[in-house]
Amino acid sequence: MTNLDRRTVLRAAAAASAGAATLGIAGCGSSSSGSKGNGSVSVLTPVFATAPGKKVLEGRVTRAFRKGHPDAKVKVDYSTWDVLPEKISTSLAGGTLADIVMVGFGWIPPFAAKDTFAELPDSLSSPTGYVDQVIAPARYGDKTYALPLGVDPIVVAYRKDHFEEGGITQIPKTLDELRAAAKELTQHKAGGGFKRAGIDISAANLRQQWINALDACGGRLFNTDGTKVLFDSDQGARALEYLAGLVRDGSTSLAFRGTQAMPLETLRKGTSSIMPTTASAIGQTAVESGGQKDLDKIGYFVLRDTKPSLFVGGTLVTVSKRSRNQEAAFDFLRAVTSKEVSLAVTDPNGYLPPFKDISADKSIRNPAAPLIKDNSQYSLSEGGTPAWMEIRQTIIPVMEGVLTGKQSVDKALDALRKQSEDAIGRI
């Protein structure tokens, strides 16, 4: 068989496999597809799925987009963060990736390195008015591939009344102080279990909490071009040891958690005293409780050790390189990332707009917004290597091994380094 023939066979096999996968998804009524002709665009989004979000996307954004594309249709595929990689991979394999794709911070280098997303045109590639640190995750190399829609930083929420009762007068300034405060505030039931956990670590992603602590210790995940692992450092070990120590001290456990349906649940009920959590959880609670009164007992601070660190997650809007309507797709991207839309869609969901001048706007109901604005210079986001999509999913299981006492910090970091280097080696 000649090389050409062999490639043809393999392409056919790939197409058959992808076709089956895509048709299977279509059978579930949730397919996304690229669009053609007349400026119509398709959108794949893990945000906007709430009723107010849909209203904004299918109303205001679509109307603004149609001013330049009157005959265009907008087809939206609402997804969740959990299944977004699956949606992207199956649609890529089937050649049906949506024209506009919304992804997380850290996702641009892996996809840009594989030529999946289009570089933004000159008119969009030097965005001004954004908080500087939220533009960095939209870049790969010296090119810009996306614009941010909203940010969702992690802050540490705490019960002021518990701190007062416990005689803790100052906000913890190091990881050791935070660990000691959590231990001090913990109350156990006589038969085991928590009457009050000193700290609830279930409200924010465990991987992101480690990266947050790593940064606070002065450590980094990777080198600048993402080709070398740096997290297997003393700082990486210290950050992991901090989290493992919380469990070992009996201040929390992996099992301790509230229900997903109620953000900040354990903190509001007083069954926990400290909770690293996302701004969106705080914002949603503020919106749902009709203002901040319900949250008066809760204060917020930024994690710190040798320096303060504000972990920032969020949503980036990008355009598929395979889009047949790139011009229209960029127009849609422009419409959906406008300040007006950003504010309309982020606030009800608790996220924060990524713009400098409205990041602590008075109309924003998120009580953590001023703290986040004041600490924006300490922002960091995860990722930084084209192998991030592979590496990110290996971190939590390895951390769980440490937190449950099944593996030592050193062995865990060593295993993680090896897996990461393998993934980076495959780039």
Place this chain on the structure above:
Amino acid sequence: MLFALPGALHIGLWIGLPVVAAIVLSFTDFNVFKAPGLVGLDNYQEIFSDGQFVHSLRTTLLYAVGTVPVTMAISLGLAVLLNQGIRGQGFFRTAIYLPQITATVAVALVWSYMLQSDGLANRALEAVGLGPVDWLTDPSIALFSVILISIWQGIGFNTLIYLAALQGVPGDLYEAAAIDGAGAWRRFISITVPMLKPATFFVLITSTIGAFQAFDQVFVLTRGGPAYATTLTTYEIYQTGFSDFRLGVACAQSVVLLIALLVLTVVNTRTMGEARDGH
């Protein structure tokens, strides 16, 4: 011939083609970003040198050993009880079958609430003076919890099969045995169990295949954690394919799973088939 065409088309298009495609792709570096290129046996070498995949196979085997025999034994017991003409039989039959027709995702969500730190299970333990158990977050207990839930959900279907088979056992066999002085246990061992061998064979094969293909409960309950304790092979394949975007490797993992299932099915067929034929 014409009557067989729709079925043949269905099997060829929806089962045959993807299986052949998966086998072909398992020898490539297919990753959705570029056209696949042949890599020979590299993917197979990688998955067997990758402790994670081997660990997932071992976990799946443990899961199958934990779910299949227990589910079958409980189902048989329940089927025999339901076949006695007890009062409220319709209610009990419905109740036992209900978990089977409830979406696994919904079932898993409810169980996750029941098994969380202050959930129903731990409150029940607390009421009798026992300490809380980390049902889904302790690596040494999590797989047991998933097995427990799978047993609960799998009982309905197997009970139904056994119940249907029990209806076909001639009553005069029991009468004759009773006249000969055989007790209930002797009648069960010497009549019911042998007469149910075809049903047992069917249940064993379908349960084993089901156990090796279990995915939903792990996806919703534990995401394969904690610390890979509940990473079944299907979940590992899903992660490799859809999170790592390494579809060539995922296809190789799928082929290995397919071969493992074929081997198990052949072994089951040989052993159960011989027993069924009275050898």
